[in-house]
Amino acid sequence: xxxxxxxxxxxxxxxxxxxxxxxxxxxxxxxxxxxxxxxxxxxxxxxxxxxxxxxxxxxxxxxxxxxxxxxxxxxxxxxxxxxxxxxxxxxxxxxxxxxxxxxxxxxxxxxxxxxxxxxxxxxxxxxxxxxxxxxxxxxxxxxxxxxxxxxxxxxxxxxxxxxxxxxxxxxxxxxxxxxxxxxxxxxxxxxxxxxxxxxxxxxxxxxxxxxxxxxxxxxxxxxxxxxxxxxxxxxxxxxxxxxxxxxxxxxxxxxxxxxxxxxxxxxxxxxxxxxxxxxxxxxxxxxxxxxxxxxxxxxxxxxxxxxxxxxxxxxxxxxxxxxxxxxxx
Amino acid sequence: xxxxxxxxxxxxxxxxxxxxxxxxxxxxxxxxxxxxxxxxxxxxxxxxxxxxxxxxxxxxxxxxxxxxxxxxxxxxxxxxxxxxxxxxxxxxxxxxxxxxxxxxxxxxxxxxxxxxxxxxxxxxxxxxxxxxxxxxxxxxxxxxxxxxxxxxxxxxxxxxxxxxxxxxxxxxxxxxxxxxxxxxxxxxxxxxxxxxxxxxxxxxxxxxxxxxxxxxxxxxxxxxxxxxxxxxxxxxxxxxxxxxxxxxxxxxxxxxxxxxxxxxxxxxxxxxxxxxxxxxxxxxxxxxxxxxxxxxxxxxxxxxxxxxxxxxxxxxxxxxxxxxxxxxx
Numbered sequence: 193x194x195x196x197x198x199x200x201x202x203x204x205x206x207x208x209x210x211x212x213x214x215x216x217x218x219x220x221x222x223x224x225x226x227x228x229x230x231x232x233x234x235x236x237x238x239x240x241x242x243x244x245x246x247x248x249x250x251x252x253x254x255x256x257x258x259x260x261x262x263x264x265x266x267x268x269x270x271x272x273x274x275x276x277x278x279x280x281x282x283x284x285x286x287x288x289x290x291x292x293x294x295x296x297x298x299x300x301x302x303x304x305x306x307x308x309x310x311x312x313x314x315x316x317x318x319x320x321x322x323x324x325x326x327x328x329x330x331x332x333x334x335x336x337x338x339x340x341x342x343x344x345x346x347x348x349x350x351x352x353x354x355x356x357x358x359x360x361x362x363x364x365x366x367x368x369x370x371x372x373x374x375x376x377x378x379x380x381x382x383x384x385x386x387x388x389x390x391x392x393x394x395x396x397x398x399x400x401x402x403x404x405x406x407x408x409x410x411x412x413x414x415x416x417x418x419x420x421x422x423x424x425x426x427x428x429x430x431x432x433x434x435x436x437x438x439x440x441x442x443x444x445x446x447x448x449x450x451x452x453x454x455x456x457x458x459x460x461x462x463x464x465x466x467x468x469x470x471x472x473x474x475x476x477x478x479x480x481x482x483x484x485x486x487x488x489x490x491x492x493x494x495x496x497x498x499x500x501x502x503x504x505x506x507x508x509x510x511x512x513x514x515x516x517x518x519x520x521x
Numbered sequence: 522x523x524x525x526x527x528x529x530x531x532x533x534x535x536x537x538x539x540x541x542x543x544x545x546x547x548x549x550x551x552x553x554x555x556x557x558x559x560x561x562x563x564x565x566x567x568x569x570x571x572x573x574x575x576x577x578x579x580x581x582x583x584x585x586x587x588x589x590x591x592x593x594x595x596x597x598x599x600x601x602x603x604x605x606x607x608x609x610x611x612x613x614x615x616x617x618x619x620x621x622x623x624x625x626x627x628x629x630x631x632x633x634x635x636x637x638x639x640x641x642x643x644x645x646x647x648x649x650x651x652x653x654x655x656x657x658x659x660x661x662x663x664x665x666x667x668x669x670x671x672x673x674x675x676x677x678x679x680x681x682x683x684x685x686x687x688x689x690x691x692x693x694x695x696x697x698x699x700x701x702x703x704x705x706x707x708x709x710x711x712x713x714x715x716x717x718x719x720x721x722x723x724x725x726x727x728x729x730x731x732x733x734x735x736x737x738x739x740x741x742x743x744x745x746x747x748x749x750x751x752x753x754x755x756x757x758x759x760x761x762x763x764x765x766x767x768x769x770x771x772x773x774x775x776x777x778x779x780x781x782x783x784x785x786x787x788x789x790x791x792x793x794x795x796x797x798x799x800x801x802x803x804x805x806x807x808x809x810x811x812x813x814x815x816x817x818x819x820x821x822x823x824x825x826x827x828x829x830x831x832x833x834x835x836x837x838x839x840x841x842x843x844x845x846x847x848x849x850x
Contacts, residue, residue: 258631
């Protein structure tokens, strides 16, 4: 399988009429592998029974996330590179949320035989691109026929000598801080559901999340007592920290002033941007708790406090809006 | 979610009428986790953003395999524990095929909302049981709604100080040897396709593969020059070794005398047991090449030789039967 160029319009002439069923399993793997830069940490990469990865620490971090067509993405909204980006981002963010450095991805791709090879190859480019943004590489995977597109992305990272930051270490008097964008993905989803593609920045935030990977290990170095990836929504995910740590978390909305694309999208739709900020998932930003004396850099924005008690409050009161996302509901 | 007992008939009273959609994402994860024994190597297990695993070596082995309803299993043939066993076995065997020791599994489970909780819980028991047979533990995963059942199982192992055994090290004058059962799974599949459930041993071999996990690290210690998990069929998988190593492999059928359930199944169906042995996949036994002087224990059965050249021969000639399994065809 020759290497195919990244841009879809260039790839079309070569792959337009070919489906992955016509190409076959081994040709498809070769087409995907051709989009993947070699992994410096891989002693054995794509093409053997398993990959072999050099690990510089005595502990690894590992996580698997699923991305299912019709449930997590729609092919009329997301292009193949968007889907690849999103699949990689959600798993890589889970590694960063432990305070770890992402190293490697394994990708399981199930898809209908009639899927164009160009679509699968651009998906691979999206995966490789987002992996590169996190400093990681695709080292292996599997493909299979299925009636819908589904990705299972496993991300592996290393602790680089630090202790993992779990959900259970938040303590009363800690501050709660967030790195990355809140609510942007939800605003983009609301626009797409309304049949809109503008404001483009909000829509792009839904199609291509931008987790702040470096903020994960940084938080560990700054003494974070707990951390989580915001995938289900700020309040829902802070609820996981509150439950695991046995504490109460109080979020102050005055610190969450929505701005930029959020305000534009809210104006277009007549919606409340604060609801997106509090309940919107899939931005894959990081929320963490820190001792009050920790000197946080500006990209770790303090948004609340940890107190004795249980659950999550907004400005000292129960929040009455939508609380978050459950995968079976 | 209370711990539920292993046996399905006992679980029925508790879970009979409940679907995973009614239980919800977090209840489902709890029901699955309740079937999983704690992992001694996991510093952080099921329930955080990622698992954290202690690794005793500077290299890890990692692999992901998919198992798709209707493609790799049928729910009218396989019970949930069978599906869990098969999903675990195919990934764990890929770790063993590198000469590595399996340590941990991550499981992505996509399934329809209407799936009974009891089915998912018994699936988890099947996964946990096969992981235990390999000395490994489930340390994390993900669940999602989808229109069909699909599993993505990532297996992680350690090299325990040894060098990985790839597909590319076979050399002329090496012997080819196999550990585990050949063709049994294919004979069971043929029986099921004919509407039969006897001989039971052959059917069971299809529903629950029994990879010889310990034979992988053992082969590495015995000096194996190449190794592969037989998932697509003996000739097809030896073809991967021949291609990666740049050698010719000659299989001697006189050394492959079919016996036991294979002969019984062949008699029932009027089929050729040798075709199953040469081309049947999914037994997940291991094939490896060794220097001719390597003293092999009896469970590593010599079945052929490596020579100068390319490709795979059977008794010195091209094989004219079915050659193996491709996932898109």
